[in-house]
Amino acid sequence: MAAIRTFVKNCQIINRNCAVLSPHVQKHGMSQYPSYYIEPVHKKEIQEDLIKSGEIQKLAHLPTKAARNDQSSSFRQDDLVNLFINYVMRNGEKVLARGLVEKAFENIKRIQLEKYHKCDDVEKKAKIELAPRVIFHQAVENCKPILALTPIKRGGVRYQVPVPITPKRSQFLSMKWLIEAAKEKDATMRFHYQLALELIDAANNKGRVVKRKQDLHKQCEANRAYAHYRWS
Numbered sequence: 014m015a016a017i018r019t020f021v022k023n024c025q026i027i028n029r030n031c032a033v034l035s036p037h038v039q040k041h042g043m044s045q046y047p048s049y050y051i052e053p054v055h056k057k058e059i060q061e062d063l064i065k066s067g068e069i070q071k072l073a074h075l076p077t078k079a080a081r082n083d084q085s086s087s088f089r090q091d092d093l094v095n096l097f098i099n100y101v102m103r104n105g106e107k108v109l110a111r112g113l114v115e116k117a118f119e120n121i122k123r124i125q126l127e128k129y130h131k132c133d134d135v136e137k138k139a140k141i142e143l144a145p146r147v148i149f150h151q152a153v154e155n156c157k158p159i160l161a162l163t164p165i166k167r168g169g170v171r172y173q174v175p176v177p178i179t180p181k182r183s184q185f186l187s188m189k190w191l192i193e194a195a196k197e198k199d200a201t202m203r204f205h206y207q208l209a210l211e212l213i214d215a216a217n218n219k220g221r222v223v224k225r226k227q228d229l230h231k232q233c234e235a236n237r238a239y240a241h242y243r244w245s
Contacts, residue, residue, distance in 0.1 A: 050076045055084040091146060093153065100188050113205045118145035120209035142216070152215035156187035156222045160233040165242045174242045175233035190222045191215065 051072065054060055063069040083095060094114065102110035125143050132138045142148055161182075162173040178186075195208035214220025 046078050047076075050078045053077050053080045053084065055080050055086050056090075057086050060086075093150065094146065097149070097153075097188050100185075101192060113208070116205035117208040117212065118149070120206050121145040121148055121213060124209060124213060148216040149212055152191065152212040152222075153184065153187050155218050156190055156215050156226055157183040158186055158226045158229050159183070160230060161186075162229070162232060162236065165239075167242055172239045172242055173232070173236050174239045175236055176243055187222075187226075190225055194221045194225075197221075 054063065054072070060069070063072070084090075098107065098110050098114050101113060122143065122145050125141060125145075125148070129138060129141045129143065132141065142151075157180075159177065160175045161178045163176050164171050165174045166172075191208070191211055194211045195204055198204065198207040211220060211222060215222050
């Protein structure tokens, strides 16, 4: 009984403290930093721009939040690659997802080097891109759709209406389609190797993902007569 009384008493104390702290929590959220703490600047490019403009002096003595574990000033830091790793990840296994993406980049390097050494034409050899990250960025850019179809009901009929999509949504669809295309593979082929092939094809503006984007744009063009339903 004494233990139960102590437990109830502690719960009452916690409830009173929460009632007092609730306005503070509503204002500052659950962050351990007050609202006047600024976000850290971890990218070297932004730091150099701040130094050139002289804005760095204004931030020198301001209280700053600690950098998160995924923020780094390393030249290997790439926000788009980190986001792609999060999309590849399943069931919280981020180490596995990062390993798959790194193996895909390694396969891209091997495939491109093989093409480079087999090519005899000097001009064609100079056009072969060897950097996996450059190929990845080009592939994501080439797979971004501009329009999408959304169902809108008018007069009891549901029409597929073409609408422009935001850059963030376009980027998400591009990376999602690349991952889905890499999963549609033969049983004997590993995911990271198929992903490397899809990225190389997309960087060259060909392949299944680019065709999927083009088919979507053709459907939007075919349904352009319903575009006015966006505003009605």
